[in-house]
Amino acid sequence: MRAREPGVEAGQRAEETELEPAAGPLSGFRNLASKESREWVASWAWLVHGVIWLVIVAGVPLFVAFSRTVRQPGASAQEVNEVGALMFFVMGAVASVIAVIAKTQGAIIGEKQSGTAAWVLSKPASRKAFVLAKLAVNFRWLLVVTILVPGVVFYAAMPAISNFPPPPLLFAGGIGILALGLFFYLALSLLLGTVFDSRGALAAVVFGFMVGGFMLSNYAPWLTAAFPWLFFEAAHFLFSNAQLHSTGTAAIFATIAWSVLFVVLALRNFDRAEI
C-alpha cells in the first residue's frame, strides 16, 4: 500500500470541500435502487426474462388467435381479439408469478446468507431503503419484461391477425390489473424473504398460493374476491365488457390492501431482523 503524496493531499482537501454528505429520510435508497437495476443489466436477466416471457406471454396468445382464424375463418375480429386477449391475460398472470419467484426468491434471503446484507447495512443505509429498493426495481423490471413488452408486442401484432386493433384503453386496463397482481406476489415474496431462511420454502409458498388459489376458486368462489387468483378473468371481463364484475372489483381493492400490508410487514420484519 502506498503513502499519500503531497499533491494528492491537496487534491483531497479540494475534494472534501466538494463532496456533499448523503442525506434524506430513506438513506441509501437511490444507491441501492441503482445497484438492483445494475444487477438486472449485468446478469443479463433482462434479456433472459425478456425473451422467455415475450415468447410465452405474447407468442402463445398470438399463435392461439392465429389458430382461431385458421380453424374458424369466419370468426369476427372482436372474437379473435378476445380469444387472444384471454390467453394473453392468463399467460401474463402466470408468468408474472413465476418470474417473481425466479428473480426474487433469493433477493433478501440470498443477501442475508451471503453476508452482503450485513455489508450494505454497515453503511448508512436504512433497512427500509434496502427492502423498498428491491421492491421498486424488481417491480419495474418484472413489469416490463413479463407484461409491458409482451403486451406491446401482442397489441401491435393482433391487428395483423384479427384485422382490427383491440380496444387500447380496455387492454391497458387489463394490463393494469395484471400489474397489480404482479405487485401483490412480489410484495409477498419479499415479505417471506424477511421471514424464511430457505429459498425453497419461499418459492413453495408463493407458487403454492397461486396454484392453490386456482383450485380453491372452484370450491370457494367467494374467496376469489379477496385475492388476485382470478385476475386474468377480471382483466378479460374488463377487456370484453368494458366494465369490472363485482368480484373482480372486490379482488382489486383487497389485493391493494394485502399488498400494502405485505410491504408494511416486510419493512417491520426486516427492521427487526438480525443480520
Next chain:
Amino acid sequence: MKTVREDGPPAGADPDVARRGEEPERGGARTIIDTRGLAKSYKRVHALKPLDLKVSESSIFGFLGPNGAGKSTTIKLLLGLVKPTAGSGTVFGRDITAGGVEIRRRVGYLAQEPQYYGHMTARQTLRFAARFFYSGPESAIERRVSETLRLVGLDDRADRRIKGFSGGERQRLGLAQAQVNEPELLILDEPAASLDPMGRRDVLAVIERLREERGATVFYSTHILDDVQRVSDAVAILKNGRLVAQAPIEELLTGGTGSAAVYELVLKEGSSGGLNEARERLRAAPWVSSLEENPENGRARWLVGVTDEDAAEEGILRLVLEGRGVRVASFGRKRRSLEEVFLGLVEGGSRDAG
C-alpha cells in the same frame, strides 16, 4: 488493569448525552465507544455477557479473544446489525439501537469474511460504498474512489470483477471500502486473518495512517497478538462472552499498577552466601509478594512480584546491593509478551486487577 465484573449490572446510557448526539468527555479524551452491561443471547446461548467497554478517541484498541468469545457479536451490536438483549451502548454518544444510520455515517467497517457483489468491479464496489456517504458531485466521488484504490494497491485491478479476486485482494478491497468515507471510527473484524505477512503489514499501515492523518479511532479484533502489541494503545480480552481484561497495553504487559508488577533482576554472586542474604532481605520487604528464581548461565535470574511499584523501584536495588556480596547484571520491570498475558487470562480464567 480495569477490574472485571463478573456480572455487571446493565445500566442505561446517559439519555441526555445520547439525545444530544454528543460524546461524553472522560479525563480529557472523549469516549467513542461506551457500553454498559451490553449483552446478547440467542435462545439459551449467551453470546455476549454484560459488557462494559470504553474506547477513547484516537486510540487503537485491540479486541482479543478465542473463537466464539463474542468479538464479532460485539461488533455487530455496535453497528446495529443485531439488537442487544440487555444493557446499552453508545458510539459517538449515540445510542446504538436508535442512532444506527448516524453512527454508521462516521464509521468504516471491515467484516471478518467480507462479502461483496460478485458482478461488480473493485471500482464499482467502492463507488457503491462511497455513495452511501456522499451525494456528489460525481467527479469528486470518482476521485475519492481512485485515490482509495491507489492507497490499497488495487488501482491496476480496479476494473476487474471481484468475483475472481484472491483472498488478499478481497481483503485489500475490504480495507478500501472501510476507509472510503475517511471514517472517524474504523471497526475491523479479524482484518489480517487471511493475509500474508505483507498484507498484515499493510493492514497495520492503514490503521496507523488513519490515526495519524485523521485522528481516527481504530477498534479491531484479531488473533495476531504480535500486531496488537505493535500498534495498540489499549486492549480488551473476551473469553466465553465475558470480558476478562481491559487495559492500556503497557499496563497489561507490565502487570498493571499496584497489584501485580514484576521486576526482573539478573545477578552474579560476588561472595559466598551473598545471594542468600539478598534473598532474605527482599523477602522481608512488605511490598514483595513473590520471588521466583531461575539459574541462567551461571547467573541468577530473579522475578520479583511487588504490590507497591514506587517502593519497589526505590528499594529493590538498595536491598539487593546492601550486603556487597552480589553484583547486578541487569534490572528492569518485566514486560510480558501479549501472548503470555492473553494465554494466562484465557486459560487461567478471569482476574481482577484493579
